[in-house]
Ligand SMILES: Nc1ncnc2c1ncn2[C@@H]1O[C@H](COP(=O)(O)OP(=O)(O)OP(=O)(O)O)[C@@H](O)[C@H]1O
């Protein structure tokens with residue numbers, strides 16, 4: 001019977017392929033879960049360990065500074081050390097928040113996206129508007145997925161776009177959540193892009209949720225990215 005099509009055989013093969021694909025996505029998502037747990041732990045350790053020690057160090061240095069005469073070289077050195085400590089403390093807190101923002105676990109996606117927009121907007125000097133329509137309840141993994149996509153898109157804008165204004169929108173359409181990020185910056189040619197791992201990482205992450213990424217951009221014409229995430233089935 002060689003050479004004769006056997007519909008049952010094809011169906012079985014197809015089913016096996018689909019089962020393998022589902023298993024691949026399930027494993028990929030559990031790797032992401034482990035990575036996020038690790039980030040949560042690291043973020044807490046940074047905040048509670050190094051952060052609290054730096055706070056204590058800053059207080060001790062301030063006590064020392066106040067115990068020596070003002071306008072002496074030692075006073076000025078201690079003041080400089082306190083400033084260094086304060087800067088390092090701020091950097092440590094910022095790093096801890098970016099690793100895994102507590103607001104995402106405590107309050108959910110919407111407040112976390114608003115915080116992200118404010119925080120990247122302020123540090124990059126860009127106006128970032130965040131519009132979120134009423135959404136059905138999302139599970140924690142899809143919330144994390146959408147947050148990480150938004151984070152990479154906004155970081156890209158801060159790093160590359162030279163944009164003045166940005167709009168981040170989150171809406172639900174026909175059983176899919178759509179995250180859109182639009183900037184009025186310098187744009188780029190998506191087909192010619194090499195190098196970074198941000199966009200490809202986003203795509204791979206989305207694929208594990210049967211979601212897709214659309215990137216529309218051209219030099220001089222800003223950039224629009226859209227992630228479309230199905231709410232059902234995995
Ligand atoms: N919003 C944007 N405006 C202009 N150029 C962009 C924008 N987003 C991405 N790009 C371009 O696409 C390239 C690839 O982006 P990608 O996020 O994959 O890498 P990266 O940001 O350079 O590095 P990484 O994300 O790994 O730190 C960037 O180097 C940049 O040239």
Ligand SMILES: [Mg+2]
Nearest residue numbers: 156196198199
């Ligand atoms: Mg990037």
